[in-house]
Amino acid sequence: EADIYQTPRYLVIGTGKKITLECSQTMGHDKMYWYQQDPGMELHLIHYSYGVNSTEKGDLSSESTVSRIRTEHFPLTLESARPSHTSQYLCASSLRTSGARGETQYFGPGTRLLVL
Amino acid sequence: GENVEQHPSTLSVQEGDSAVIKCTYSDSASNYFPWYKQELGKRPQLIIDIRSNVGEKKDQRIAVTLNKTAKHFSLHITETQPEDSAVYFCAAPNTGFQKLVFGTGTRLLVSP
Numbered sequence: 001e002a003d004i005y006q007t008p009r010y011l012v013i014g015t016g017k018k019i020t021l022e023c024s025q026t027m028g029h030d031k032m033y034w035y036q037q038d039p040g041m042e043l044h045l046i047h048y049s050y051g052v053n054s055t056e057k058g059d060l061s062s063e064s065t066v067s068r069i070r071t072e073h074f075p076l077t078l079e080s081a082r083p084s085h086t087s088q089y090l091c092a093s094s095l096r097t098s099g100a101r102g103e104t105q106y107f108g109p110g111t112r113l114l115v116l
Numbered sequence: 117g118e119n120v121e122q123h124p125s126t127l128s129v130q131e132g133d134s135a136v137i138k139c140t141y142s143d144s145a146s147n148y149f150p151w152y153k154q155e156l157g158k159r160p161q162l163i164i165d166i167r168s169n170v171g172e173k174k175d176q177r178i179a180v181t182l183n184k185t186a187k188h189f190s191l192h193i194t195e196t197q198p199e200d201s202a203v204y205f206c207a208a209p210n211t212g213f214q215k216l217v218f219g220t221g222t223r224l225l226v227s228p
Binding site: 039040042043045103106107109 | 148150154156157158159160161162165203205214215216218220221223
């Protein structure tokens with residue numbers, strides 16, 4: 001079934017550890033996004049990608065990095081986790097926009113991160 | 117547009133009442149306006165969207181209206197039910213259409 005997947009769903013980790021949050025989609029979408037969201041609060045865009053080898057920083061300053069080596073895969077990495085990184089991270093994808101068309105974003109189930 | 121304002125931030129209604137959430141945008145070139153519903157502990161999901169070539173779109177109990185002149189669009193939910201309780205987000209494309217700019221969300225509580 002075409003969908004967007006995130007692993008792990010929950011992660012508790014100590015300060016200073018390196019972590020990678022995985023995101024994969026099987027919908028053939030070119031564009032992918034990472035959002036940071038405290039539960040029920042605003043969605044903050046931290047990274048996005050137009051396609052393979054394309055990555056852009058979002059609106060919220062983040063110490064994380066992303067890569068896009070394969071169309072379906074868009075991992076997010078924190079080199080050194082801190083308590084301030086505690087939040088929910090949502091991955092999303094959409095078809096590549098063409099001119100003035102906007103396309104629906106489909107969200108993954110999210111990863112809840114707790115940094116102790 | 118680059119800026120999307122959403123009101124109210126919280127909305128409490130009785131079951132059966134109507135609920136209206138409003139958003140304004142700044143970029144007059146914006147042409148796509150989706151609404152997402154996020155239930156507690158779940159992912160945001162698209163519930164309805166409207167493109168700028170129409171002024172209103174309905175899907176059962178939900179409808180979205182668009183006023184391009186005033187640069188605002190609204191979500192209308194009629195005959196609300198407890199399962200409508202969620203956080204609702206509006207959005208519009210940024211200048212250049214690279215991404216969606218989301219509103220700050222409206223927490224809707226429908227009491228039985």
